[in-house]
Amino acid sequence: MSVNTQLHKDAPLLEVKNLETAFSIDGQYYNAVDNVSFSVKPREIVGIVGESGCGKSVMSLSIMKLLPKGIGKIKSGSIHFEGVHLEKMSDKEINSIRGKDIAMIFQEPMTSLNPVFSIGFQIQEVLFNHMKISKKEARLKSIALLKSVGISRPEKIVDEYPHQLSGGMRQRVMIAIAIACQPKLLIADEPTTALDVTVQAQILELLKDIQKVNDMSVILITHDLGVVAEMCDEVIVMYAGKIVEKTDVDTLFHDPKHPYTKLLMGAIPRMDEDVEVLSSIKGIVPSLKNMPKVGCKFAARCPQAMPECTSITPILAETDEGHEVSCLLYPTSRPREGVLHNEYRG
Amino acid sequence: MEPVTQATSAAVGSVIKPPKSQSPWALARRKFFKNKIAMISLVFLIIVTLLSIFAEPLTIPVEETAKINLTQMSKEPSAEHFFGTDKSGRDVFARTLHGGQTSLLLAFSITIAVITIGSIVGATAGFFGGWVDNALMRFTDFMMNFPFLLFVIVLKSIFLESSTATLIFVISVLSWTGTARLVRSKVMAEKENEYILSAISIGCSPFKTITKHLLPNVMSTIIVQATLTLAVMIVAETGLSFLGFGVPMNIPSWGNMLQEARSPDVLTSKWWIWIPPAAVLTGTILSINFIGEGFKDAFNPKSNR
Numbered sequence: 157m158s159v160n161t162q163l164h165k166d167a168p169l170l171e172v173k174n175l176e177t178a179f180s181i182d183g184q185y186y187n188a189v190d191n192v193s194f195s196v197k198p199r200e201i202v203g204i205v206g207e208s209g210c211g212k213s214v215m216s217l218s219i220m221k222l223l224p225k226g227i228g229k230i231k232s233g234s235i236h237f238e239g240v241h242l243e244k245m246s247d248k249e250i251n252s253i254r255g256k257d258i259a260m261i262f263q264e265p266m267t268s269l270n271p272v273f274s275i276g277f278q279i280q281e282v283l284f285n286h287m288k289i290s291k292k293e294a295r296l297k298s299i300a301l302l303k304s305v306g307i308s309r310p311e312k313i314v315d316e317y318p319h320q321l322s323g324g325m326r327q328r329v330m331i332a333i334a335i336a337c338q339p340k341l342l343i344a345d346e347p348t349t350a351l352d353v354t355v356q357a358q359i360l361e362l363l364k365d366i367q368k369v370n371d372m373s374v375i376l377i378t379h380d381l382g383v384v385a386e387m388c389d390e391v392i393v394m395y396a397g398k399i400v401e402k403t404d405v406d407t408l409f410h411d412p413k414h415p416y417t418k419l420l421m422g423a424i425p426r427m428d429e430d431v432e433v434l435s436s437i438k439g440i441v442p443s444l445k446n447m448p449k450v451g452c453k454f455a456a457r458c459p460q461a462m463p464e465c466t467s468i469t470p471i472l473a474e475t476d477e478g479h480e481v482s483c484l485l486y487p488t489s490r491p492r493e494g495v496l497h498n499e500y501r502g
Numbered sequence: 503m504e505p506v507t508q509a510t511s512a513a514v515g516s517v518i519k520p521p522k523s524q525s526p527w528a529l530a531r532r533k534f535f536k537n538k539i540a541m542i543s544l545v546f547l548i549i550v551t552l553l554s555i556f557a558e559p560l561t562i563p564v565e566e567t568a569k570i571n572l573t574q575m576s577k578e579p580s581a582e583h584f585f586g587t588d589k590s591g592r593d594v595f596a597r598t599l600h601g602g603q604t605s606l607l608l609a610f611s612i613t614i615a616v617i618t619i620g621s622i623v624g625a626t627a628g629f630f631g632g633w634v635d636n637a638l639m640r641f642t643d644f645m646m647n648f649p650f651l652l653f654v655i656v657l658k659s660i661f662l663e664s665s666t667a668t669l670i671f672v673i674s675v676l677s678w679t680g681t682a683r684l685v686r687s688k689v690m691a692e693k694e695n696e697y698i699l700s701a702i703s704i705g706c707s708p709f710k711t712i713t714k715h716l717l718p719n720v721m722s723t724i725i726v727q728a729t730l731t732l733a734v735m736i737v738a739e740t741g742l743s744f745l746g747f748g749v750p751m752n753i754p755s756w757g758n759m760l761q762e763a764r765s766p767d768v769l770t771s772k773w774w775i776w777i778p779p780a781a782v783l784t785g786t787i788l789s790i791n792f793i794g795e796g797f798k799d800a801f802n803p804k805s806n807r
Contacts, residue, residue, distance in 0.1 A: 226632030255704030
């Protein structure tokens with residue numbers, strides 16, 4: 157608890173406010189991230205959970221401004237990072253932040269390293285991009301980095317090519333590249349999804365160690381609640397581009413409030429229960445084009461849906477201290493008189 | 503255990519170099535060198551190229567190849583004239599070598615120009631997409647619309663002082679479109695890979711991302727395309743010269759030499775006038791195509807040849 161209060165004193169490192177990211181389909185823009193606000197404090201690990209297609213990855217790409225040009229754009233809202241507005245930056249300005257202050261790890265280690273360059277070259281590239289450093293120093297530093305991510309024989313691996321490494325090793329290399337300039341924020345977009353379970357655990361362990369050693373914040377995007385429980389301080393549950401629940405990790409697992417979160421929890425296989433069939437959530441996330449405009453977006457799949465769920469849009473609001481939910485089952489989520497929808501309080 | 507193995511490997515290493523980590527390039531190179539047909543073709547092409555480059559010290563200066571010598575008309579091959587002489591009494595051997603110089607220089611220059619323009623246009627269009635892509639590709643379509651042969655003839659007549667340089671310019675301007683389309687499609691497929699995204703995410707500028715990360719990965723396609731273009735350009739030069747729209751008549755080229763075979767008399771009874779350039783031409787084009795195939799195999803990780 158003392159750690160928690162300590163954290164709350166710090167000013168947030170990253171503050172996302174009312175972010176709307178839209179994608180163009182047939183000339184029209186549809187919101188993939190819809191009015192999302194959250195903040196990341198220094199040394200905090202924030203998990204973002206949700207099904208495929210709920211806007212987790214789009215949000216991380218928005219922060220790094222890596223949205224595909226001409227298709228995706230930040231429509232409104234602000235992304236505040238250490239006193240600067242990322243969303244207003246030119247490509248040139250943001251290039252000095254990418255890799256240095258904010259780094260990213262991707263889902264697919266098999267394709268996220270360039271096949272024609274040696275491992276060492278790819279680590280040194282980020283060093284050369286952001287630091288004045290000699291070739292020799294860069295090489296020594298890249299060997300040290302490989303060692304710090306738990307790669308044995310780093311002097312040899314540094315000269316090898318991606319096709320000679322296994323998936324787990326490549327992900328370690330990706331982590332080495334990401335932490336090369338000691339970023340303040342690391343965005344890990346499903347870093348363990350493509351790895352097998354034993355390697356997953358190692359990589360998560362490594363990420364946690366590195367986070368502690370380097371004093372950095374991490375945004376961990378995942379669809380695996382087990383990973384969240386293992387790693388995170390704060391959790392954000394997203395559905396169809398909106399935050400449906402936001403709280404700290406203990407509260408979420410002991411007292412999930414949103415029906416969607418509860419269903420997600422039910423879909424985790426458990427060792428201590430004798431269940432033959434895993435429960436699943438019926439239906440799929442509606443596509444961007446078919447997104448309901450009014451009402452709760454989860455209503456169509458929600459077992460606890462009420463008639464008014466399709467006509468009143470719930471707002472994200474605090475039900476208990478530090479626990480925000482967006483669901484009409486909770487009176488705090490009902491919009492106030494005169495406020496129709498999409499208003500974020502606080 | 504460890505120090506022992508290290509010591510042995512060091513001992514072995516001093517005799518035989520330990521296998522260095524193989525980059526995809528090194529792997530492809532090794533595979534290419536193992537390809538017999540491609541290697542024979544490469545040797546042939548190098549010999550032809552060297553003979554053409556050293557045409558002057560080996561035979562006679564280029565001005566003399568155009569000189570008409572009435573006393574030596576249509577002589578059969580002999581010790582004095584290895585390949586005999588043509589109807590104007592010019593030495594066919596010297597003309598074949600000098601002709602090779604013209605034809606190869608033309609083909610290499612056009613290929614370099616075509617690949618450069620095509621790669622720049624294709625990579626830019628493919629990487630940026632959107633309106634940049636649209637504008638560049640519509641321009642490419644526009645350039646593609648010109649009928650090649652007619653346009654070359656028209657442009658050649660506009661540039662009155664026709665020279666080899668004009669021909670290089672005209673053909674280059676008309677031929678880069680195919681390469682641009684190919685490179686664009688390859689770049690579009692390649693940029694979806696996450697290493698491009700991760701290159702951008704560590705702060706690489708678009709220029710650096712294209713030149714350093716994207717181009718090396720589409721280079722195999724570009725190299726194969728370049729070899730095939732080279733063969734096509736030799737044929738184009740020969741075809742145009744054969745028709746009389748190519749290299750000026752006073753400069754020997756394989757196409758100009760083959761033009762002589764248009765007369766039935768030469769074709770039927772004076773074989774030595776047209777067989778040498780035709781044979782070298784065919785051999786060169788074949789070997790270039792075999793080299794191209796060899797590259798294609800070498801760059802393809804799935805082929806085991």
